[in-house]
Every structure is written in C-alpha cells, then in structure tokens.
Amino acid sequence: MEQMRKLPIGIQTFEEIRKDNYLYVDKTALVYQIANVGKPYFLSRPRRFGKSLLLSTFESYFQGRKDLFKGLAIEKLETKWEEYPVLHLDLNARKYETVADLLAMLNQYLEKWEQKYGTERQDRSPEERFAYVIERAYESTGKQAVVLVDEYDKPLLQALSDEVLMDEYRRTLKAFYGVLKSSDRYLRFVFLTGVTKFAQVSVFSDLNQLQDISFWPEYSSLCGITKDELVKTFTPEIQGLAAFSETDFETMVDKMTRLYDGYHFYPYSEGVFNPFSVLNACKSKTLSNFWFQTGTPTYLVELLQQSDYDLRLLIDGMEVTSSAFSEYRADARNPLPMIYQSGYLTIKGYDKEVGLYTLGFPNDEVRYGFLNFLVPYYTEVTDDETGFHIAKFMRELKAGDVDAFMERLRVFFAGIPYELSNNNERHYQAIFHVVFTLLGQFIRSEVRSSRGRADAVVITPDAVYAFEFKLNGTAEEALKQIDEKGYLIPYRLDGKRLVKVGVNFSKETRNIDEYKIEG
Incomplete structure (x- = not known):
C-alpha cells in the first residue's frame, strides 16, 4: 500500500510541521531576507492564506532553532542562528463581543510574558505593561525583543457594524501597538499580519514607521503557492487526484489553476494558488470550493446592497486607482477595499500610463462561490x-x-x-x-x-x-x-x-x- 504523505491542513505551527514531517512549501529564503533587511513590517493577506504559519516560521528562526530548518533554503543563508526573546501575540483565537474580551486576550499574553520578564507593572494599563515587558526582555537577555502579532485586526473586523465598539477597540489597540514605536531601541524585529489595512490615521497612526509590504513585488508570493511550487511539492498528490478523477496530470494542474490560482498582490507578479484549497483538494481527492466554504461574506454582500453597487462591475472586472481598493474604510459608499483585502477580488491588470488597476475575481472558486452566495440577497x-x-x-x-x-x-x-x-x-x-x-x-x-x-x-x-x-x-x-x-x-x-x-x-x-x- 502506498504510504500517504502528511498534508498540514489546520497545522499552523512551523515546529510541528517540521518535527512531524508534514509537507512544507519552502518560503525560508524570503523569511531570511525580510528578517535581515528591516524591522517593522505589516502584511495584509486574505484569511487562511498562511499568515499564521509565516509568523510561526519567524518565531522559530528568531529562537535560533537551526534544527527545524535543515534542508531548507535558509540553512545556506544563515550562519549565526542567534536566539532572541520572542513575544508572539495571536488575536485570532477568540470572539470579541465587548472591550472586556479584547482586554482579557491582551491580559492573557501579558501575564505569560510577565512571568518570564517581570511583574512589577501588572497594575498598569495594557500598553504600559507591554512596554515594560519589551524593555525587561531586552535587559534580562541582552538581546533586542522580537514582536509578532497575528491577525491584529480580528477584534476590529468583528465590530464593523458597531461604530461605538469599533471606536473602543481602535483606541485600545492604537495605544497598545503604539508601544512598538516608543520601544524601538529594544526591538530587533516586528511583524504584524491581518486581513485588512486599517488606514494610517487610525490604528497605526502612532506607528508610522511600519513598512507595509502587502504590495511589494519581491514578497508577492510570501503567502500562497506558485505554480512551480505546486508541481514541485505536490506532484504525487496531484497524480493521485488526477487518477481518482480519471484524467491526466497536466489536465488536473489546469483544472486546479482555474479553480484555485489567480491571486495577484502586485500587478506584474506571478499568480499564487490558495494554499488552503490546494491542501484540501489533495487530501480529499476532490475539487471543491474549500476556501469559500470556510467563511461566508455576509457583511461584504450587505455593503454591496447598501452602496447600490453595480454587480456587473464585479463580474466583468473594473478599472480603479490604487486608493480605491488599497486603503481600508468601513464605508458603504465604497465596498471595494473590504472585498479586495478579504480575497474576493484581486489585481488582474495594470495600465501604468494612467495608473489604473483592473480588479476581478481571482479564480472560479471565488467567482462562482461568491455569485451563488449573492443570489439570495438580490x-x-x-x-x-x-x-x-x-x-x-x-x-x-x-x-x-x-x-x-x-x-x-x-x-x-x-x-x-x-x-x-x-x-x-x-x-x-x-x-x-x-x-x-x-x-x-x-x-x-x-x-x-x-x-x-x-x-x-x-x-x-x-x-x-x-x-x-x-x-x-x-x-x-x-x-x-x-x-x-x-x-x-x-x-x-x-x-x-x-x-x-x-x-x-x-x-x-x-x-x-x-x-x-x-x-
């Protein structure tokens, strides 16, 4: 009987993937480059696109875990493998209905860090405690701290329809994230991820040195799977999927391309496949709308209705300026930023003479899934x-x-x-x-x-x-x-x-x- 290779569906910890011999698409050359050419970064990508795994990879790297990177690209690039204190905050694992929920999550992480680096400021505000932990991590180890924040915007996204609650979350997070600027001397590396790019005038206004690499060409494939990576990493699984579907390898790659490829995070970049759908297709030996089924875009459809948006523009593709979709605002007059940043639209073309981008559905999974979901609302x-x-x-x-x-x-x-x-x-x-x-x-x-x-x-x-x-x-x-x-x-x-x-x-x-x- 043929031995089944392990696919990391639902596995977001780099250490577990490497220790338990799960398949891994090697992104470590980019990890090394990012970690060694700058410090404060932000990356926006759709849900289930590998952001959590990326931060876990950074965590293992800055912990000096050379053993986990054996055979990967970074092994030939890194020579020192230094260990730094890592503060990893994941806001994805909770439902935020009140400010108390957000404070409880922040408190959970702060208490864990304080047990290691000092509890003297436990009676202070979250931002004061955070600043103290960063400073103490540096003083007690002699190494600057690394701060990784996964899904920084999760509380904000859950309060989009409640402006009062949104403002409370925004004030709390603005003060908390603002610490990353005032504590710069104690920080070796900072990386935040999320789905949306909240405008600089709100959450990140005190963190204006943050480098938003969401649109940078060299990092367009940082999350997601290129076609070369698909064939190189998953050939046996694609062969099995093709055999089960009674077709050949090339035809199956073409089908997967139409269904799961097509995300472009820079006008001239190579398209990337949705990793969640690829893994599930290989595991189940079926082609289905795996990514779309994990989350329903109810709020986006409501935004479309409120704005009286012409659905034909979504279907046919539209030309817009970068500001029309790259800046985040919860505004019914312009639903495009939320639709784009949530992964339901992507860049399909760019006219550099006039500076206009063409947006469209990335692939058939999103196109038909979104339109089927849309019909009952209209x-x-x-x-x-x-x-x-x-x-x-x-x-x-x-x-x-x-x-x-x-x-x-x-x-x-x-x-x-x-x-x-x-x-x-x-x-x-x-x-x-x-x-x-x-x-x-x-x-x-x-x-x-x-x-x-x-x-x-x-x-x-x-x-x-x-x-x-x-x-x-x-x-x-x-x-x-x-x-x-x-x-x-x-x-x-x-x-x-x-x-x-x-x-x-x-x-x-x-x-x-x-x-x-x-x-």
Missing part, C-alpha cells in the same frame, strides 16, 4: 434553489429548449422584492448577469455589458445563442438589434445552429413580459 431564490436552477438552465439550453430556459428565468425575476429592485434597469441587468455568469461553470457563457456586443452569448455543443434584453421596449426590438449589430456574425463558421433570443422586461410587472426566438 432575489428570493435560496442557495439550494440557485444551484438547482443553474443546472437546469444548462440542461435546457444544451437540449435546445429555450422556452423552458426563459420560463425558469422568470422564476428568478419573480422573486425580486420591490424594495430591492428599486424598479431600475441596473438591478434587472445585474441578476441577468449573475445567472449567465453562473452558467459558465458548465457551458461556455459570455456576458458582456459594453456597447456593440450582445448582452449574452451562450455556446453549447450544437448551437450558439445570442440574448438581447430591453427594458419597457419589445422583444422584436431586441431581435432587430441582434441583426443590426451583427452579434452572431463571429460564429457563422462554427457549424452550429445560430439562435437569436429577444427579451423584454416590464417595469410594471418587474419581470419578463415577452420574448421571441428566431433560428
């Missing part, structure tokens, strides 16, 4: 019903039953509450966009909103369907536009049946009132 169609209807949509078009397809589409629009639709064309177009994009999971479906192209083109093994929608017009006008604009001309040589579908929406009924089919 219609009364539930999650389970969405998947059922999309599968039926696909079958009906493949069978050439356009009438059944259109009747099913009516179900989606019949469920749109009046207060959501606001009786405007954009909401109907958004739902239409979502439905046809979700079809892309099964058959080729091209959704466009730019002038001069059909609203949607669906390609099945036997036919090409061009859909055109009108609001308070006629189905005949929609058919006429397909002819006049020549939407089907590019497909004439495909040898397939060409079908035109003209559809009209009625503002009064808030649904499809007529459609016509030709071809």
Whole structure:
C-alpha cells in the first residue's frame, strides 16, 4: 500500500510541521531576507492564506532553532542562528463581543510574558505593561525583543457594524501597538499580519514607521503557492487526484489553476494558488470550493446592497486607482477595499500610463462561490434553489429548449422584492448577469455589458445563442438589434445552429413580459 504523505491542513505551527514531517512549501529564503533587511513590517493577506504559519516560521528562526530548518533554503543563508526573546501575540483565537474580551486576550499574553520578564507593572494599563515587558526582555537577555502579532485586526473586523465598539477597540489597540514605536531601541524585529489595512490615521497612526509590504513585488508570493511550487511539492498528490478523477496530470494542474490560482498582490507578479484549497483538494481527492466554504461574506454582500453597487462591475472586472481598493474604510459608499483585502477580488491588470488597476475575481472558486452566495440577497431564490436552477438552465439550453430556459428565468425575476429592485434597469441587468455568469461553470457563457456586443452569448455543443434584453421596449426590438449589430456574425463558421433570443422586461410587472426566438 502506498504510504500517504502528511498534508498540514489546520497545522499552523512551523515546529510541528517540521518535527512531524508534514509537507512544507519552502518560503525560508524570503523569511531570511525580510528578517535581515528591516524591522517593522505589516502584511495584509486574505484569511487562511498562511499568515499564521509565516509568523510561526519567524518565531522559530528568531529562537535560533537551526534544527527545524535543515534542508531548507535558509540553512545556506544563515550562519549565526542567534536566539532572541520572542513575544508572539495571536488575536485570532477568540470572539470579541465587548472591550472586556479584547482586554482579557491582551491580559492573557501579558501575564505569560510577565512571568518570564517581570511583574512589577501588572497594575498598569495594557500598553504600559507591554512596554515594560519589551524593555525587561531586552535587559534580562541582552538581546533586542522580537514582536509578532497575528491577525491584529480580528477584534476590529468583528465590530464593523458597531461604530461605538469599533471606536473602543481602535483606541485600545492604537495605544497598545503604539508601544512598538516608543520601544524601538529594544526591538530587533516586528511583524504584524491581518486581513485588512486599517488606514494610517487610525490604528497605526502612532506607528508610522511600519513598512507595509502587502504590495511589494519581491514578497508577492510570501503567502500562497506558485505554480512551480505546486508541481514541485505536490506532484504525487496531484497524480493521485488526477487518477481518482480519471484524467491526466497536466489536465488536473489546469483544472486546479482555474479553480484555485489567480491571486495577484502586485500587478506584474506571478499568480499564487490558495494554499488552503490546494491542501484540501489533495487530501480529499476532490475539487471543491474549500476556501469559500470556510467563511461566508455576509457583511461584504450587505455593503454591496447598501452602496447600490453595480454587480456587473464585479463580474466583468473594473478599472480603479490604487486608493480605491488599497486603503481600508468601513464605508458603504465604497465596498471595494473590504472585498479586495478579504480575497474576493484581486489585481488582474495594470495600465501604468494612467495608473489604473483592473480588479476581478481571482479564480472560479471565488467567482462562482461568491455569485451563488449573492443570489439570495438580490432575489428570493435560496442557495439550494440557485444551484438547482443553474443546472437546469444548462440542461435546457444544451437540449435546445429555450422556452423552458426563459420560463425558469422568470422564476428568478419573480422573486425580486420591490424594495430591492428599486424598479431600475441596473438591478434587472445585474441578476441577468449573475445567472449567465453562473452558467459558465458548465457551458461556455459570455456576458458582456459594453456597447456593440450582445448582452449574452451562450455556446453549447450544437448551437450558439445570442440574448438581447430591453427594458419597457419589445422583444422584436431586441431581435432587430441582434441583426443590426451583427452579434452572431463571429460564429457563422462554427457549424452550429445560430439562435437569436429577444427579451423584454416590464417595469410594471418587474419581470419578463415577452420574448421571441428566431433560428
């Protein structure tokens, strides 16, 4: 029987991974570089992207644990292996409902450090105790301290809908993290991670020397897995996954690329795979939306609704300036920073002449997972019903039953509450966009909103369907536009049946009132 290699699913401790012989994607060359060219760093990455493991790796390095790095890149780079006092604060493991919860977590770590470095300031504020521990760690060891903070923003993220609580958390953390500036002389290294980048004017305003490397090209693959790393590290697992799926190795790599690759944290950087999904796919021998299923973006969808954001921009991709998505603000007028920093959008292109970035879904896992999750918020169609209807949509078009397809589409629009639709064309177009994009999971479906192209083109093994929608017009006008604009001309040589579908929406009924089919 073939021996199963150990995959570190849920293992975030570098020491455990190395001692227990789990697979490890070697990032230690970057760890060495970061640790030796600067001091105070911040890195923003989506959840479950390896941030905790990265900090654990730094912890082992600064503890001088040479034994754990045998055979890794850093072994050839480091010659001293010095030991430093390490203060590692992990804010990820608690639910923060009150300020008392945050203070309890800080107190838990402070008490542990004070037992080692001195309890003389235990009756003071958290920031005073923190400053004292750092100073005493230096004085008692003769070595500057290392401070590692994992998920610094966890309390803030849990209070996004409560401005009063958010302000209390912000004041507490601002004072606590501000110690890292005043204690600079006692610090060898500082590294903070989180999902979001709270603006410099808030939490980090007293820590203005912090280097935010989230957008630096040399560290774009610090968290995540490149394609080379995927093939080098996981070839046996991918071979097993391919065999179980009755396909070949190259085809499986292509499938995994479409599903899990595509995160870009710098315009020209190599894309990286989601490590959580890769590990789970290799372990379970199935391809599924592993990362998306571990957290539901409820708050992000609510932000989209509050902002009346045009969903077509999310689906098609949008051009924005860096400030439109890189700065964090809990602002319903601009939900992009939260959506980007949470990992649901990524950089897909950059026009350096005008300084505009193109944002889009990183891969199919996020695209289809997010849109499926979105549908119930914009219609009364539930999650389970969405998947059922999309599968039926696909079958009906493949069978050439356009009438059944259109009747099913009516179900989606019949469920749109009046207060959501606001009786405007954009909401109907958004739902239409979502439905046809979700079809892309099964058959080729091209959704466009730019002038001069059909609203949607669906390609099945036997036919090409061009859909055109009108609001308070006629189905005949929609058919006429397909002819006049020549939407089907590019497909004439495909040898397939060409079908035109003209559809009209009625503002009064808030649904499809007529459609016509030709071809």
